[in-house]
Amino acid sequence: MKQKEIVSVLLLMLSLLFIGCSLDEPDGKWPNMKWVSEVDVMSDNGVYLLYQEGGSFTFECKNYGHPWISNINIDGVYQEINYENPMSFKGEWLEVEMNGNLMTIIVDPLPDSLESRDFELDVTAGDIFHHFKFSQRQNIHPWM
Numbered sequence: 001m002k003q004k005e006i007v008s009v010l011l012l013m014l015s016l017l018f019i020g021c022s023l024d025e026p027d028g029k030w031p032n033m034k035w036v037s038e039v040d041v042m043s044d045n046g047v048y049l050l051y052q053e054g055g056s057f058t059f060e061c062k063n064y065g066h067p068w069i070s071n072i073n074i075d076g077v078y079q080e081i082n083y084e085n086p087m088s089f090k091g092e093w094l095e096v097e098m099n100g101n102l103m104t105i106i107v108d109p110l111p112d113s114l115e116s117r118d119f120e121l122d123v124t125a126g127d128i129f130h131h132f133k134f135s136q137r138q139n140i141h142p143w144m
Helices: 002-020
Strands: 035-037 047-050 055-061 069-072 086-088 094-099 102-109 116-124 127-136
Touching: 047 055, 069 086, 069 094, 094 116
Parallel strands: 047 127
Antiparallel strands: 035 055, 055 102, 069 116, 086 094, 094 102, 116 127
């Protein structure tokens, strides 16, 4: 009797394995993340242009619930991410906060001594990633 129960459980588990898999859908075929910003952020060839005065910029992911920070590269240098809490980053002049499907980026004003400063940000929701490029430049203002 015990052997019949074990065989039945194994057959059930094996059938569930094949129900969850499909040969039609390759692994990693996830829809791209769809992001919108709460304010119009200018872009130049896919690079978001941030105001010389700095400020707070919020982006909303429309199709994934809780993305987190995967990588940050500031002016060509990768930053250390706290993977125990990948929901926030604080640098010298840049902060990134993830809260649910919202990403808030806060940048300090650009010093007059710099023409620009750039950073790249990767966020993930598991097997899907999105790559952002940002550039804070002189003479980019909210009233433009």
